[in-house]
Amino acid sequence: MSSRSAILALGLLAAGPAAAHVSLEVQQAPANSTYRAVFRIAHGCDGAAMTRFTVRLPDSVTEARPMPKPGWTLRTTARGAAPEGHGNVPPLAEITWEGGRLDDAHYDEFVIRLRLPDRPGELFYIPVVQDCEGGTTAAWVEIPEPGVRVTQYRYPAPALRLAPRN
Template structure:
């Protein structure tokens, strides 16, 4: 009996770290466009999720959410000074700072996925953190916003921000 309890206790201690909002896929090519899904595995201590807000760090200029039936979308933007070339003969004058889905509700005992397409900034070899706040009924929140300090891992934190490993762009003709 004691042999069975020790592995179960270890599993129970590991579960909170695995039960956070995550991003899929976990890596993307710098400069490319990514269809990313934020997975919400549960509510807030039994309360249903009613709002999810994903924040985008500087460098992300283009982000487009996928609508979800029963959820209302809000896209928050900030001006870019100076504007940047959009690659199609125009300019991007503002960047997306956050996207919020509000509605649902998503019961605590169910999970769901929230999808967005965005251009991945950077040059490769870095990790992009996308702080995400889950708002639940009754005023409860789960802020998945902790960014690991240098030398630490996301598993060292109780509420790590979803993280995306950025890989360098492929050079045509190289393997």
């Protein structure tokens, strides 16, 4: 593990999942594996209900399949063409659920199955954006700079540690 990774890991651990309003249920997974990303949404935006949730997939995610959610319309934005073969889908740049409603007093989860990059030891950030009634937005897109604690950011992106593959 590089010293940069160690510093970032300490910052992430110090913040803990309670520091962010959007977090991942499982915060460590083997690099270059299929991962079930469960995004936990603690509430809406400053008292307003959430009506759209967007996940911005890093370029290093080569495969992603979102889970439909009753009461929400699922929309995807492709990054390129699908590779040839049965069941192959194009790499995705964004996944958005919209048209539903998550009241500020409630909690919910959104799920994507994705292929993680092959970078063991790194923290892998997945930026997300909550859009709420009245035009309020919470963009959880901040990726900590080396040597800066995640707790120093107001809107840190959800992150997970890429562990060595067994």
